Amino acid sequence: MSITIQNVTKRFSRFPALDNVSIEIASGELIALLGPSGSGKTTLLRIIAGLEFPDDGGSIQFNGHDVSRLSAYKRKAGFVFQHYALFAHMNVLENIVFALRVMPRRMRPTEDAIRTRAKELLEAVQLTGFERRMPSQLSGGQRQRVAFARALAIEPAVLLLDEPFGALDARVRKDLRRWLRAFHERIKLTTIFVTHDQDEAFEVADRVVLIDKGVIQQIGAPADVRAAPANAFVSNFLDIPPRV
Amino acid sequence: MAGASSIQLHRHGSPRRATAESPVAKAILIAITLVFFALFLFLPLVVVFQEAFSKGLALFVRTFQDSYTQDAIKLTLLVAAIAVPLNTVFGLAAAWSLTRFRFTGRSFLVTLIDLPLWVSPVVGGLIYVLVFGAKGWFGPWLIDHNFRIIFAVPGIVLATVFVTFPFVARGLIPLMEAQGIKEEEAALTLGANGWQIFRRVTLPKIKWGLLYGVILCNARAMGEFGAVSVVSGHIRGKTNTMPLHIEILYNEYQFAAAFAVASLLALLALVTLFIKTYAEWRTEKQLLEAARDQHP
Numbered sequence: 001m002s003i004t005i006q007n008v009t010k011r012f013s014r015f016p017a018l019d020n021v022s023i024e025i026a027s028g029e030l031i032a033l034l035g036p037s038g039s040g041k042t043t044l045l046r047i048i049a050g051l052e053f054p055d056d057g058g059s060i061q062f063n064g065h066d067v068s069r070l071s072a073y074k075r076k077a078g079f080v081f082q083h084y085a086l087f088a089h090m091n092v093l094e095n096i097v098f099a100l101r102v103m104p105r106r107m108r109p110t111e112d113a114i115r116t117r118a119k120e121l122l123e124a125v126q127l128t129g130f131e132r133r134m135p136s137q138l139s140g141g142q143r144q145r146v147a148f149a150r151a152l153a154i155e156p157a158v159l160l161l162d163e164p165f166g167a168l169d170a171r172v173r174k175d176l177r178r179w180l181r182a183f184h185e186r187i188k189l190t191t192i193f194v195t196h197d198q199d200e201a202f203e204v205a206d207r208v209v210l211i212d213k214g215v216i217q218q219i220g221a222p223a224d225v226r227a228a229p230a231n232a233f234v235s236n237f238l239d240i241p242p243r244v
Numbered sequence: 245m246a247g248a249s250s251i252q253l254h255r256h257g258s259p260r261r262a263t264a265e266s267p268v269a270k271a272i273l274i275a276i277t278l279v280f281f282a283l284f285l286f287l288p289l290v291v292v293f294q295e296a297f298s299k300g301l302a303l304f305v306r307t308f309q310d311s312y313t314q315d316a317i318k319l320t321l322l323v324a325a326i327a328v329p330l331n332t333v334f335g336l337a338a339a340w341s342l343t344r345f346r347f348t349g350r351s352f353l354v355t356l357i358d359l360p361l362w363v364s365p366v367v368g369g370l371i372y373v374l375v376f377g378a379k380g381w382f383g384p385w386l387i388d389h390n391f392r393i394i395f396a397v398p399g400i401v402l403a404t405v406f407v408t409f410p411f412v413a414r415g416l417i418p419l420m421e422a423q424g425i426k427e428e429e430a431a432l433t434l435g436a437n438g439w440q441i442f443r444r445v446t447l448p449k450i451k452w453g454l455l456y457g458v459i460l461c462n463a464r465a466m467g468e469f470g471a472v473s474v475v476s477g478h479i480r481g482k483t484n485t486m487p488l489h490i491e492i493l494y495n496e497y498q499f500a501a502a503f504a505v506a507s508l509l510a511l512l513a514l515v516t517l518f519i520k521t522y523a524e525w526r527t528e529k530q531l532l533e534a535a536r537d538q539h540p
């Protein structure tokens with residue numbers, strides 16, 4: 001699914017978190033929103049998910065359809081939260097099938113179908129055998145993968161990841177990065193992830209969007225951005241000397 | 245897990261600190277506390293039950309066979325059955341909106357919720373007399389249309405609702421504040437509607453805090469004297485609740501009967517205390533879990 005972000009501005013009180021942001025994302029792309037903390041990248045992700053709404057004049061389109069006013073629960077965007085936000089009182093299995101259980105009755109799969117789907121999802125994130133564990137009994141990396149499986153259960157048209165590896169230690173991060181890239185190659189789901197870590201963005205993403213103070217500084221493939229930083233912020237942030 | 249176990253350790257005897265009191269001072273402090281508890285809390289409770297049976301079991305039983313006593317118990321149950329569910333819904337709605345939304349006047353509202361706790365219950369009752377009484381704002385209109393609020397059951401319910409309003413909301417606000425809204429947001433992106441989010445995500449997280457508030461609300465609703473006394477009119481068999489009935493019996497020198505009814509209220513307090521302690525312990529656990537999930 002393609003995503004069009006058009007003239008999105010978002011103000012909290014008077015300070016603009018996002019200032020006239022426009023991005024075209026092709027179907028099946030893997031995009032990184034990269035910037036320092038407070039740059040507005042998470043706000044943009046939340047607006048795409050429908051957890052926040054853009055100020056008047058801005059719009060979000062999924063496949064050309066305007067979804068700007070659609071609430072998150074109708075948008076069907078798979079969202080993985082920074083600290084996973086797993087349901088603490090449900091076990092892994094219940095977490096993963098939550099989305100299927102809350103579907104309107106006429107669309108809800110049968111119990112058998114739900115079980116089969118759960119099995120597939122657990123396999124996809126390599127957590128077979130962990131069905132009965134509670135989130136508190138899992139490691140950070142395992143929680144992260146449960147959050148992934150839970151978001152995938154709705155068969156989302158787009159996957160939104162907020163600092164997906166932020167809370168993990170360096171070694172696990174590297175593994176998961178590779179896993180995400182491989183996963184993306186396999187199912188070609190349009191994916192947008194937020195990060196403040198440039199290595200992460202450059203290693204995983206097809207294109208990188210650099211944001212600072214709510215304004216897009218540069219959009220491009222990792223190699224292009226590295227080769228030609230658009231301005232002083234980009235070269236500073238990436239620690240590349242600007243070309244004169 | 246680490247958080248929970250360290251708290252447990254703390255409870256079972258903290259290690260001796262440099263600033264700790266000497267054993268003698270500790271013994272004296274504990275003794276004072278125990279004596280205070282015995283004199284002012286435990287002894288009165290014993291006396292209530294002792295007095296209740298002072299004229300024998302027969303009189304105790306006869307007190308509860310008396311139709312006025314039965315009417316008072318029924319009215320108290322009726323009032324609690326209306327006021328507690330109402331305040332549960334109000335409290336949930338208040339806690340939800342005050343912790344989920346940021347708006348101007350929010351902190352003022354949080355303070356205002358406590359109003360019934362710091363105003364004298366008598367004032368709470370008088371407010372309703374002022375508004376609905378014969379000489380009040382709506383008094384003439386109510387009389388014309390043959391509605392009775394003051395000196396009738398609706399007035400008692402209103403006064404009770406006023407006095408017991410803070411309990412549920414106060415129990416929930418700190419808990420919901422600590423838990424945040426991440427899980428609710430996750431449920432929203434997974435396609436759950438408002439009711440499903442409340443039922444499947446929020447309620448399980450807050451259930452012990454909610455029970456804690458409801459139990460306190462109920463105890464106060466059944467035990468309220470001041471506010472109810474002002475609006476009731478003390479009509480026997482009609483507008484007398486248990487606490488008012490106890491007062492009447494006492495003023496008529498029917499001490500054993502008064503204490504018999506009082507023992508029922510005391511029993512309610514004991515049951516409340518028991519459930520409250522359990523709910524408090526579970527709420528504490530939920531708070532700890534919330535704290536841990538916020539900073540994994």
